[in-house]
Amino acid sequence: MLLRLVAEFDLQRDVVPWLAARGWAAALDTSEKSSALYVVNVERNGKIIYTWKGNQRNTHIGLYDRQTKQNEHLYMFERDLHIISCSVNSERTLLAVSFRQYTEEERVSRLLQSVSKYLTLLIEIHPINNVRVLKAVDSCVRVQFLYPDEGKRTSTESRLLLASEDKYIEQFDIHVVEEEEHKVVIQNPGQLPRARVADDLIWAQWDMMEQRLFYIVPKESRNTLKCIQFYPDENFNSVLESHLDISVHDTRLKLVNFGYDYCQDQEVAPKSLNLQVFTSKAGGLCVCCSLVSDIPDEITYSIYFLHKGYNKTFTVSLERTETHQLKEVAFLNLDYYVAAYLPGQFLHLLNIQHPDLLCYSLFLAGENARIDRLCNCSIQSPLVSTVLDCSAGSIYAVSISDNALLQFLWNSKQDSERLAALHCALLYVGSTADLEMQIIWWISENLSTCHTFDPIQEFIIASLYCRMCPETHNLDKLLPYTSLLDWTGVIPEVTCATDIIPLPILDFQNSKGFWDKFNSNLESVKYAEPHLHYHNNVLRREWLNLSEEKEERRTTAYLRNIIENAKKVLAHLDTWDCEERLTPLFQEEDYQQQLLMGLMVAQLKEHLMRHLQYVGKKKIDQIVLDYVANLLNLIHRMMKEVWRRYQLHSCIFCFDKRGSAAEFAVFHVMSRILEASNGMCLPLPPGFHTLHLGLGVRCLPLHTLLHYIDNGVLHLTETCVRKLLRDLDHTEKNEKLKFSIVTRLPEALGQKVHQFWNHPVNANFIAQKYVKLLLEKLGNRQYSRPVPERHSVPVEFLPLNYLTSMLAEIENQDLHPCEKQDHVNVRFVEETALKHTMMLLDLKYS
Numbered sequence: 071m072l073l074r075l076v077a078e079f080d081l082q083r084d085v086v087p088w089l090a091a092r093g094w095a096a097a098l099d100t101s102e103k104s105s106a107l108y109v110v111n112v113e114r115n116g117k118i119i120y121t122w123k124g125n126q127r128n129t130h131i132g133l134y135d136r137q138t139k140q141n142e143h144l145y146m147f148e149r150d151l152h153i154i155s156c157s158v159n160s161e162r163t164l165l166a167v168s169f170r171q172y173t174e175e176e177r178v179s180r181l182l183q184s185v186s187k188y189l190t191l192l193i194e195i196h197p198i199n200n201v202r203v204l205k206a207v208d209s210c211v212r213v214q215f216l217y218p219d220e221g222k223r224t225s226t227e228s229r230l231l232l233a234s235e236d237k238y239i240e241q242f243d244i245h246v247v248e249e250e251e252h253k254v255v256i257q258n259p260g261q262l263p264r265a266r267v268a269d270d271l272i273w274a275q276w277d278m279m280e281q282r283l284f285y286i287v288p289k290e291s292r293n294t295l296k297c298i299q300f301y302p303d304e305n306f307n308s309v310l311e312s313h314l315d316i317s318v319h320d321t322r323l324k325l326v327n328f329g330y331d332y333c334q335d336q337e338v339a340p341k342s343l344n345l346q347v348f349t350s351k352a353g354g355l356c357v358c359c360s361l362v363s364d365i366p367d368e369i370t371y372s373i374y375f376l377h378k379g380y381n382k383t384f385t386v387s388l389e390r391t392e393t394h395q396l397k398e399v400a401f402l403n404l405d406y407y408v409a410a411y412l413p414g415q416f417l418h419l420l421n422i423q424h425p426d427l428l429c430y431s432l433f434l435a436g437e438n439a440r441i442d443r444l445c446n447c448s449i450q451s452p453l454v455s456t457v458l459d460c461s462a463g464s465i466y467a468v469s470i471s472d473n474a475l476l477q478f479l480w481n482s483k484q485d486s487e488r489l490a491a492l493h494c495a496l497l498y499v500g501s502t503a504d505l506e507m508q509i510i511w512w513i514s515e516n517l518s519t520c521h522t523f524d525p526i527q528e529f530i531i532a533s534l535y536c537r538m539c540p541e542t543h544n545l546d547k548l549l550p551y552t553s554l555l556d557w558t559g560v561i562p563e564v565t566c567a568t569d570i571i572p573l574p575i576l577d578f579q580n581s582k583g584f585w586d587k588f589n590s591n592l593e594s595v596k597y598a599e600p601h602l603h604y605h606n607n608v609l610r611r612e613w614l615n616l617s618e619e620k621e622e623r624r625t626t627a628y629l630r631n632i633i634e635n636a637k638k639v640l641a642h643l644d645t646w647d648c649e650e651r652l653t654p655l656f657q658e659e660d661y662q663q664q665l666l667m668g669l670m671v672a673q674l675k676e677h678l679m680r681h682l683q684y685v686g687k688k689k690i691d692q693i694v695l696d697y698v699a700n701l702l703n704l705i706h707r708m709m710k711e712v713w714r715r716y717q718l719h720s721c722i723f724c725f726d727k728r729g730s731a732a733e734f735a736v737f738h739v740m741s742r743i744l745e746a747s748n749g750m751c752l753p754l755p756p757g758f759h760t761l762h763l764g765l766g767v768r769c770l771p772l773h774t775l776l777h778y779i780d781n782g783v784l785h786l787t788e789t790c791v792r793k794l795l796r797d798l799d800h801t802e803k804n805e806k807l808k809f810s811i812v813t814r815l816p817e818a819l820g821q822k823v824h825q826f827w828n829h830p831v832n833a834n835f836i837a838q839k840y841v842k843l844l845l846e847k848l849g850n851r852q853y854s855r856p857v858p859e860r861h862s863v864p865v866e867f868l869p870l871n872y873l874t875s876m877l878a879e880i881e882n883q884d885l886h887p888c889e890k891q892d893h894v895n896v897r898f899v900e901e902t903a904l905k906h907t908m909m910l911l912d913l914k915y916s
Contacts, residue, residue, distance in 0.1 A: 072417065072434060072478060073409070073441050074471040078456075079118055081107055081463035084134055088141040094124055109463045110156040111329045112452050114217040114278045118465070119144075121153040131156060131167065144195055154188070155212040155329035159228040163196040163246060163254040166204070166213035166230055190232065192244070192262075196254040202262075204242065209235035212328035214276055216241075219302050229304065231267065231283070233274060237323050239267045239283065241306070267298060267306070272318055275326035275347050279453060280584060284347045286314070293318060295347075295357065299578070299585070309585060312376055312574035316359055318343050327452050330460045346451070348403040352546065353377060353587025354422040355574075356408050358401040371399050371410055375425050377591040379573050382425065387563045388415050389435075402451045402468065406498045407431075413445050418564075419470075419494070423546075427557040429523075432490040433564055438478065472499055476508050485522045486559050492525065496532040497551070506533070510711040514735070517742050526746035527553035530704050537700055541693060543587075547594045548681055549697070550603045553750060604677045606751040612673070613666050613751065632668030639667050640756070643699040655706055658789050660756040667753040670698055702755045705743060709761075712739050725798055729768035737765040741783060759785040767794060767807075776810055786811065788819055 077083070085107070089095040107122040110131070118134045127150040133142045144158065145165055155168040168190040190205035190213060205211050216229040230242040242264050245257040256262075267283065268274070272293070274285035281300040286293050297310035324343050345359045360371035367388045374381040402409040410418040417439035419432040448461040457466045472495075479491040495509060513525045531553050539546040573592055578585045594602060616629070640656065675694045682690060716732035729737070740762045747754055766775055766784045778784040791811060798804040 071440055071442060072419075072432075072438065072470060072474045074469050074474070075441065075443055075457070075466040076469075077443075077464060078136060078467050079134065079465040081109065081120065084139070085120060085122075085132065085141060089122065094122065094130070107463065109330050109458065109460065109465075110153055111214075112278070112458065112465070113158065113160075113215075114281075115160065117158075119156050119158065120463070121156070123150065129153065129169075131165070133158065133162075145193060145198065154210060154331045155214075157213045157215045157230070157329070158195075159215045159230075160217050161196075161225070161228070161254075163194065164215070164228055164230075164244065164256075165193040165195045166215065167191050167193065168205070168211045168213050170210075192230070192242075192256070192259075194255055196252075199253065199255060200259065202256060202259045204262075205232065205234075207234070207236075211235065212325050214278075214328055216281060216300055217278070227304070229300075231276070233323075233325055233328050235323050237271050238269050239271065239274060239285070241265045241267050243304075268296070271323065272321060273324045273326075273343050273345055274328070275345075276328050277347075277349070278327060280349070286316075286318075286345075288318075289313070295574075307577075309578045310574050310576055313572055314357060314374060315569075315571070316343075316345070316357075316372075317361075327450070330450060330458065344398045346401045346403075348401070348408055348422075348451070349584060349588075350405050350422050350454075351584075351587075352406075352423055353584060353589075353591045355588055356420075356422055357381075358408055358410070360399040360401075360410075369399060369412060369415070373408060373410075373420055373425070374571060375422070376571075376574050377588055377595075378425060379592075379595045380568055380570050382420075383567045383569070384410070384418065385565045386412075386416055386418075388412075400449045402449075402457060403454050404468065404470070404498075405454050407470075407494075411439075411441065411444070411449075413441070415439065417441065419490075421493070423497075424493075424551060427552070427554065428561060428566060429486045429489040429554070429557045429559060430493045430552070432487070432494060433561050434478075435563070470494065470498060472505060475499065476505075476512075479509075479512055484559075484562075485520055486557075486561055488516070488520060488525070489523055489528065489554075492528055493532060493552075496529070497536050500536060506707065507711050510708050511715055513708075514712050514715065514739050517739065522557075522559055523554055524742075524746050524749065526708070526743055527750055529708075530701065530746070530752065531750070533704055534697060534700055538693065538697055541696070542682065542685060542689070544590055544682065545678075545693070547590075547602050548604060548678060550605065602681065604674055609666075609669055609673050610751040613669050616665050616669070617662055632672060633664055635668035635671035636664035639671060639695055639698045639702070642695045643702060655709070655755045655757040655761065658757050658760065658787075660754075660759065660787075663753050663756055663758075666751070667698055667702075670753060671695070674698070698753070701752060705747070705752075705758070706755050708743065709740070709758075712736055725764075725767055725794055727768070729765065733765055734769045737762070737769045740765065744783065757789075760787040760790045763787060763790045772803075772807055772810065775807075776814070779811075779814055786815055786819065791815065791819070 086095055089107075107120065109118060109120050111119040113119070116136045118136065119131065120134065121129060121131050124130050124146065126148075129147040129149065129151040131144045131146070131153065133144050134140070135142070144162075145167070147169075151169045151171065153167065153169045155166075157166045158164070168188065170188055171185065172187060186206040187208040188205070188210055189203065190207075190211045192202040192204050194200045212233040214231045214233070216231065218225060226246055228244045228246065230244060231239060232242065233239045242262050244262055246254050247257045248254050268285050268287070270287050271285040272288060274283065276283060283298040283300070284295065285298075286295050288294075292313045293316050295310070295312045295314050296308055298306050299309045300306040320343065324345070326346055343359070344361065345357065348354075348356045348358065350356075355376045357374035357376065358371065359374070360369070363370050368385055369388060370383065370385045372381055372383040400411045400413075402411060404419070406421070406423055407419040408422055410416075410420065415435070417434045419434075421430045424430050443462075443464070443466070444457065444459060448459065450458045450460060452458055455468055457468050458464070459466070475491055475495055479488065479495065482488045482491060492509065495505060499505060509529060513529060516525060531550050535546070535549055535551040538549055573595060576585065576589055576592070578589075616632070643656070671694050674697060675690060678685075678690045678693065679687070685693075713736065716736050718732060718736055740758075744754070744758075744762065746752075763784050763786065766778060767790075770778065775784070779786065794811065795808055798808060
């Protein structure tokens with residue numbers, strides 16, 4: 071099961087034993103537990119209000135504190151009432167209660183037409199004292215106290231919201247005074263100030279943590295979602311307005327999070343609007359809506375991503391089931407995800423932060439979609455990552471199970487599932503050493519099974535995004551979070567339609583919390599958010615120009631600055647990487663990779679400076695260094711984990727044996743790392759190509775090795791070539807390998823390593839190059855000695871003494887081009903030529 075539930079509160083576990091100890095539990099008939107004992111409300115401070123029937127059918131109200139694990143008796147009515155709504159202020163001095171006095175049938179039978187059906191009371195409970203009637207009406211009323219900021223001193227004023235079934239919400243201001251013996255009473259109870267908050271609404275939801283009221287009012291052809299923010303200074307104002315194309319067939323008012331009257335909600339739910347608003351810490355705001363479909367085997371629900379400017383409507387084809395078993399979709403807020411859950415059918419985790427690509431939302435069906443202890447739809451999500459099962463009276467902390475997610479990743483057969491699970495593990499669960507190890511092992515086993523994406527690219531980019539974005543506000547909009555530009559895959563049994571919606575209208579001032587982040591998301595949408603993310607198109611072009619020496623500025627300050635950037639990255643990496651590194655990673659210089667590192671630093675810095683001007687240059691410099699250093703460290707981490715998985719050690723630099731199956735597997739992974747980095751133009755740790763080439767020499771047959779070299783898969787490095795020439799013996803097979811390698815060396819590298827191969831072919835090559843250099847020098851100088859006339863017909867033998875005397879005279883004129891190789895001179899050329907001639911004549915040279 072992907073979602074893990076931890077019971078934070080359970081009526082049977084936390085309340086019933088307390089009731090039994092006081093002699094109240096005996097009145098709880100097992101067949102009537104749902105109506106006799108149930109949760110009424112959850113307050114902002116996490117305290118839970120519940121009600122039960124006493125021995126004489128008295129109605130009691132209790133309070134459970136989840137922090138202290140203590141119960142408290144708040145009030146008792148000496149009659150059998152049905153509590154609809156209840157709320158206590160933060161000081162626990164006032165209690166607001168709304169209840170139904172009689173049913174319609176009872177009123178008729180008892181001739182009580184003049185008696186109000188519903189009553190709303192305000193009660194002094196510190197100590198229990200006066201009772202004030204707020205409402206006596208025939209329409210249902212819900213109550214909710216506002217809560218000040220946590221840590222604020224005890225206030226002498228409380229504010230109470232009343233939501234009426236007659237489609238209005240009003241606020242009462244209640245002033246209290248403390249009398250003798252710490253008795254708290256209401257001041258002027260007959261004249262409580264009130265203010266109308268909202269009118270003509272058809273739906274409302276209370277956000278207890280952020281003290282916000284979302285509600286919908288019909289407006290012209292569309293319904294309009296509005297939001298009122300309540301502030302600690304006792305003011306409130308409308309901050310949001312958004313037009314939603316949501317059809318509402320039932321005009322009765324639906325209230326969400328205004329208490330949890332399970333029986334009353336069951337009466338209203340089948341025909342009412344199933345809609346909830348969820349917010350995330352990153353400034354996401356989603357409207358989740360579902361109506362019962364007319365088609366028995368289909369469920370349709372919509373998610374309005376207001377912070378992105380579009381909505382997605384999903385239609386799910388269900389497995390065959392009885393019509394009466396189908397219930398409405400339940401929506402859960404997991405912060406990074408919104409979960410659409412239909413028990414026994416499916417669980418759809420919809421990515422709030424990155425909803426554009428369907429492959430980052432996880433759709434589960436069958437056994438994978440099962441959530442233990444949540445087998446019905448009488449559930450609410452009053453807080454982030456919290457579920458209230460209204461019928462059972464239980465509250466659970468809900469989260470995604472790391473182990474279940476990894477197991478799902480290993481068992482997934484479709485790329486959409488793999489991508490969604492990988493993305494969830496890296497960005498939602500968060501990178502830990504153990505989790506990264508498990509993902510790297512999965513990648514090493516599934517490189518050939520992923521057809522629509524590169525798992526190595528996705529791991530690197532998503533891990534970097536997860537590590538870097540918490541550092542700075544809005545950085546998440548500028549760094550890439552995926553290697554994909556588009557997704558054309560499908561999710562079986564699910565169809566999706568996307569519609570553009572108008573951006574919400576915001577009206578807030580000096581807010582540094584959610585509304586500021588939400589506004590920042592809207593601004594990103596206005597400026598075409600995908601184009602704000604850093605990409606490597608310019609980086610690749612600039613790197614190729616510098617690598618191919620097409621730029622005249624290779625020796626200018628620009629190039630020196632690029633190399634200096636790379637040195638800063640490597641120095642920065644050294645300061646916080648204390649783990650033992652794989653030899654020879656980070657232990658040799660790689661000019662091409664240094665160029666790429668330096669260019670990435672320069673261009674990423676330019677990109678961030680353009681959009682994060684308020685952050686400051688010093689901070690951006692640090693972000694960029696961290697980003698590139700983390701990139702190199704991630705690749706190194708991948709290689710270390712693969713090394714550990716296949717139990718390899720430094721013997722790969724011994725060329726006297728062929729590579730094992732484990733070494734070939736590691737070589738394959740390194741080849742895919744190289745392919746992934748080339749695809750996104752990412753730098754590699756210095757020494758990567760040496761390690762890769764060393765494995766290639768051990769694992770590949772000669773023709774395959776040379777093919778890989780010729781096609782740029784393997785790169786010849788000075789460290790590896792020098793060791794190969796020095797360590798391999800002079801067998802025919804090894805000499806053939808050496809010759810094949812030497813003939814493919816770039817000119818600059820060849821000059822450095824030729825001296826390490828003691829072979830006539832190599833000596834002949836060095837001698838020819840020496841003669842060529844001498845003659846080129848001769849052509850650039852005025853020389854008094856006549857040059858022999860060239861013959862049009864090739865001459866098979868040149869008088870060696872003539873050539874050597876001419877070369878010696880050039881050497882005497884201080885034209886020696888090989889100062890660093892003292893053994894290369896005219897004498898060396900003469901001996902090499904004689905050896906080569908004798909070899910051609912099949913004679914022995916002495």
